[in-house]
Amino acid sequence: MDFVKVCPPFEYLEPQELELIEQTFQVLHFLPGTYILRQDGASSQYFYLIREGVVRFLHRGEVIFTAGVGETFGYPSMLLNCPPRFDAVSGSDVVLYVIPKTTFNQLIDNQEFAEFFLRDLSQQLHETWEVDTLTLGSELARPxxxxxxxxxxxxxxxxxxxxxxxxxxxxxxxxxxxxxxxxxxxxxxxxxxxxxxxxxxxxxxxxxxxxxxxxxxxxxxxxxxxxxxxxxxxxxxxxxxxxxxxxxxxxxxxxxxxQAKSPLYLLQQLDHLQSVEADVDYSAEITRTVQALFNDGLQVDQIGRIVASLNDTLIKRLLKMTEAELGPPPTPYAWLVFGSEGRMEQLLLTDQDNALVYRDDTPAAHTYFADLAERVVAKLGQAGFPPCPGGYMATRWCYPLAHWQILFNDWINKPEPQALLEAAIFFDFRRVHGTLPLHSLNQIIAQAKYRPIFLAQLAGNALSFTPPLGFFRG
Missing domain, CATH: 3.10.580.10 (CBS-domain)
Incomplete structure (x- = not known):
């Protein structure tokens, strides 16, 4: 792993994430002139890191660019489940480290790792547009x-x-x-x-x-x-x-x-959703929608915002459906998301990262919202959002507002490694649904910037976890 961890963007990964790569990657050898990926062929199922040799990328038979040792390829096709835009052909004897899609999907929960691909994929979109505007199409750029x-x-x-x-x-x-x-x-x-x-x-x-x-x-x-x-x-x-x-x-x-594959079409489907199983294959629909937007030349951050809006609509609909099953909520609440969904950067359905906050600390509220969280998390799973391996979901993180205030303050006042990790996760929250005011939580986060011990620990542990973007935005 010494070679891997110095190559961008692997230097952003934590030891346990590098260990995951070590457990799942393969080493493949290709003779000169071998097609690794074919333009308009099957979508890539792997993320490729070049260990030795040179790979040429051809568009309609012409070499567009080359990649060498330490460079990566295959992820636009893999992320969007769409045909490769170029032929990838070995220009010499080539040794590749091959990381499967399932592993890659877990790695992009790392914010800095994911941001590398957002930036790079955006650049590739522009380069691809310049290479073949007719193929990509610029219809969505029309007035x-x-x-x-x-x-x-x-x-x-x-x-x-x-x-x-x-x-x-x-x-x-x-x-x-x-x-x-x-x-x-x-x-x-x-x-x-x-x-x-x-x-x-x-x-x-x-x-x-x-x-x-x-x-x-x-x-x-x-x-x-x-x-x-x-x-x-x-x-x-x-x-x-x-x-x-x-x-x-x-x-x-x-x-x-x-545009038949417009996100508005999926939005209308979600607005009339009655059951997750029968009415919409959300995972397939969101993949088709993202692929259509990608083919129309949208930038990755624009696609991320559209996907976040669609995901939000699904979550709101599932919450309303579940409220109809359980009866009206006994007290105001808020459903929160964080991670790539919270930052509106999600291009594909990754692990769930959610939490629930409710106002009144009563036995009735505890029972109601525990049931609500259990049902909604299950429905999100049916829609294609797998559970979070770390357990950062509303089934576990479901507390009254006063308890959340205690947690937020404790994470700042007692900045131990686990507290810093959880601050990094939850301080990036975004409300998706609910009427409960969250000013008190935002105020705690704002005041944290004036706590030198917390800031020092945060800086000292910067390599151990991903700091919350919202915390540093001011």
């Missing part, structure tokens, strides 16, 4: 205004919703702008919900149900950015502006028609 078919329909605030519904039916549209002192918007979905679900009179004025303020984007925004905005904002209609004026409205259906 979103290219999806517009007509100018927006406009009504006044005093228009009855009956007339708005008639206009939508006759013009075949699903939204109209409401032009008054402040711009508003009304969609067919909202119209139906108000009239049917709440029993409003058809003579109700549109100003009573319109949505304000109107969130919009410039018309020249790339399609991928508009797509991401609609996912994160949970918007089904997006007005586009040019020169301060709205030029049209793009709907989620426009984007779905534009």
């Amino acid at each position: 979103v205004e290219t999806l517009l078919h007509r100018p927006p329909a406009v009504v006044l605030p005093q228009t009855p919703i009956r007339e708005v519904a008639r206009m939508m039916r006759e013009q075949g549209i699903s939204s109209v702008l409401v032009e008054g002192e402040e711009l508003g918007i009304i969609t067919m979905k909202a119209l139906v919900n108000y009239v049917l679900a709440e029993g409003l009179s058809p003579e109700t004025l549109v100003e009573q149900i319109m949505v304000q303020p109107v969130k919009s984007l410039p018309a020249d925004t790339p399609i991928y950015a508009a797509l991401l905005f609609m996912i994160e904002e949970r918007a089904d209609h997006l007005p586009l502006t040019q020169g301060g004026q709205i030029t049209g409205i793009v709907s989620n259906h426009d984007l779905l028609r534009y």
Whole structure:
């Protein structure tokens, strides 16, 4: 392992992670001219480290670049389960250290190791784009205004919703702008919900149900950015502006028609999820979605945000389904994620890293949330998220807020190795669901920056664990 641990990014790995490599890797020898990976062939199942020799990478028969001793390849295809973009051919006698995909998936829980691939994969995307923009396609980089078919329909605030519904039916549209002192918007979905679900009179004025303020984007925004905005904002209609004026409205259906593998399609599936087993093969769907975004040339950090939004939607849906099974929560709570999911860097389904915080420390709350955590963690497992080998899941980390405050303070005030490890893990938390305020936990983290003993121990143990990114961001 002496050779391995000095090669990027293996120098970021902990001793136990290097030991995992030693237990699972193979040594393979290739004669000159041997194809190791084939362009558009089967996806790579291994991560390759060159021990001896040179590997050439060809695109349509032309050498694009070469890699030598200490360099790696195979991970874009392996990560995304997609065909290799290049032929990988041995340019001499080559000796490779071959690490299986299952091992690699465990290694990317190491933040610095994972960040190396995020940076490098992003660079490779740009290089691949330059090599063959036709193959990759730049469709998602087109301005979103290219999806517009007509100018927006406009009504006044005093228009009855009956007339708005008639206009939508006759013009075949699903939204109209409401032009008054402040711009508003009304969609067919909202119209139906108000009239049917709440029993409003058809003579109700549109100003009573319109949505304000109107969130919009410039018309020249790339399609991928508009797509991401609609996912994160949970918007089904997006007005586009040019020169301060709205030029049209793009709907989620426009984007779905534009790209059958759009994340919005998966988002709609998740919104209507009734059971994990029957309704959606999430693992397969997220892989197809990531592959489509990768092929369309999105940068890795953009894909990571989209995947995080989809994962968040799944988690929220599973929590709501489980609440329906158990009854309303007895006290406010928050479901937290951390690790690559917490940092919105997850490109594939890795181990679960989650926790649960609830407000009132009562026997009823303890019983309810223990059951909730057990069921949701199991459902996430069915959806393709394996359990965390270290046990950092809500089935174990499920406590009232007061107990979490004690834990956070203890980790800072008694900075022993295990405490520092757990601070590194949990101080990077991100709320996915729930209404419980978490200001007190954030305040403890903020105050930790002024604790010199904790900081000294944190620095001294920097090689033993991954420091929380959020802690150093300020």
